Amino acid sequence: MAVVEVPRKAQTVRFEAALEMMRSGVRAFAAWVEQADDESLGEGLIQIRESGIDPLEAVFASGVRRFDKSGEYAADGALSLIAWLKWKCKLSGAAAVERVEIARQLDQLPKTEAAFASGDLGYEHVALMARAAQHVGAAAVRQAESTLLQAARTHDPGQFISVAKNFEHRIDGEGALNEANRAHARRYLHLGEPQDGMVRIDGLLDAEGGATVRSALQAFMKPGKNDTRSHGQRQHDALIELCRHRAGGKRDGAGPRPQLIIRASSDTLAGIRGAPAGELEGGGTVPAATVQRIACDTAIARITGQGELEHELNHATRTIPPSTRRALEARDQHCVFPGCDRPLSWCDGHHLVWWIKGGPTTLPNLALLCRGHHRMVHEEGWALERKDGRFKVTPPSRRVIPSSRSA
Ligand SMILES: [Zn+2]
Ligand SMILES: [Zn+2]
Structure with a gap:
């Protein structure tokens, strides 16, 4: 027993000493960052990576390699090294796979390993070198190692991907094609169900897409003028x-064809308090102000349900006729919101007096507004008026809210 315990103890002492040195280094840097002046902070951040994180990742990789070979992770009950890294080192699956790949490939790429350990090469570059070795074999990468490392020094990781892919293609065109085909097969686009007024979109596009x-x-x-x-x-x-x-499609003076379908009651369209929300097909429920904006220009939306019926009975003229649309475009030429020059193809035809309140669909009651400004008028409380042929806007905070009639 005593024979075994002595070296174990010596190892433990060395481990604890190394751990304390690393921790005190981190503490010293934390204290330095706290009080560093702005000019030296940049150099500090560079050194945190070049002298800290990247060389430590290199040490981590060599440790992972030995751990991989010994299979010691099984002693903790983990079924694989990757599972152990996810569990014990709090890595995501992808991050764990990448570290194991680096550990295995670096063994055969001595120049890369040395550059990594010295902080000369960053982690992202090393990961790309390891991936190239995995794709075309470490021997092929080793032959071109100096050239690739030279390119890594002058290209950021995003650019270096192209260098590495190019290299892989030259070594193994067929393999590169197979990899591209595998990537292509993973393409997808997902449009989520409307939730809380938003629709989540996520996906992976292939390179060409x-x-x-x-x-x-x-x-x-x-960006437009004063675009925030x-x-x-x-x-x-x-x-x-x-x-x-x-x-x-093709514009014919009548604006684009309707693409949105709204279900709304006439009370919602009229903006009456207590009216139900509108329903936008494929977009879920939307507030009355949004229904009013979307329905403002009939070239954009079609209204269905009770609202549509009542409207057809009472407001035969809400559709902007092509001749009026052409006259409107000729008069306004772009968004009329002061300071905005969004072209007419980006604009909706806005009714200054809302059509359900009797505003006619004639040139004097219409104005071109780009999507963003149309939204500000309907949903964010900006007022737009036309006086003596000029448009005037009033921000919501300066609008006088009319008090009750008896006052
Ligand atoms: Zn409008
Ligand atoms: Zn605008």
Whole structure:
């Protein structure tokens, strides 16, 4: 017993000393980051990766390799090394697979391993090197290792993917094609059911699909004047705009063909208090103000149900006739909201006096508003008026809310 215990004790002492040094290093860096001035902070962040995280990942990889070979993870009851890493090291499945792959491939890529350990090569680059070795074999990667490492130093991980893919294609064109075909088979797009006024969209596009969507969205991504939308919001709006344009087909002066179907009662359309919400086909329930906006320009939406019936009986003129639409486009030319120059293809025909309240569908009662500004008028309380041929807007906070008639 005593013979076994002595080396174990020595190992434990070394482990505890190393652990304490690592922890005190982290503490020292935490304290430094707290009080570092803005100029030196950038260099600090670089060093946290180059001298801390990346070399530690290299140490982690060599430990994982030994653990893999010894099979010691089974002692904890784990069925595989990946399962053990997920469980004990709190990694996602993908992160665990990647670390095991790196550990196994680095053994055969000495230059990569050395660059990783010295902090010269970052984790993401190493993961790409390991993946290339997995795809075309470590021997092929080893032959081109110096060139690839040189490219890794001058390309960020996103760019380095292309370098690595190119290399794989040169070594094994057929394999690269097979991999692309496997990737293509994984493509999907999922449109969720409407929930809490939102529809979740997620998916994986194949490379060509991704490039096509990206370039198509680009045309609609340009920020407008004083545009406060985030990149994500602009991307969302661009996708919707793109779909409207496609589904609208050729413009004939009557605007795009209706694409939305709303079910709403006449009370909802009239915005009467206590009226039920509207129902947008494929979009769930929407507030009355949204129903009113969507129904404002009949080129966009069709109303069904009781509202439609009553409307057809009482408001025979709500559809903007092609000649009026052309005159409206000629007069306004773009969104009339002050400072906005969104082109007419992005605009709805807005009724200044809401048609259900008797506003006529004639040129003086119409205005072109882009989707964003149309929304601000109907749903966010902005008021739009036309006085002496000029449009004037009033923000919600400055609007005088009329008090009751008796006052
Ligand atoms: Zn409107
Ligand atoms: Zn606008």
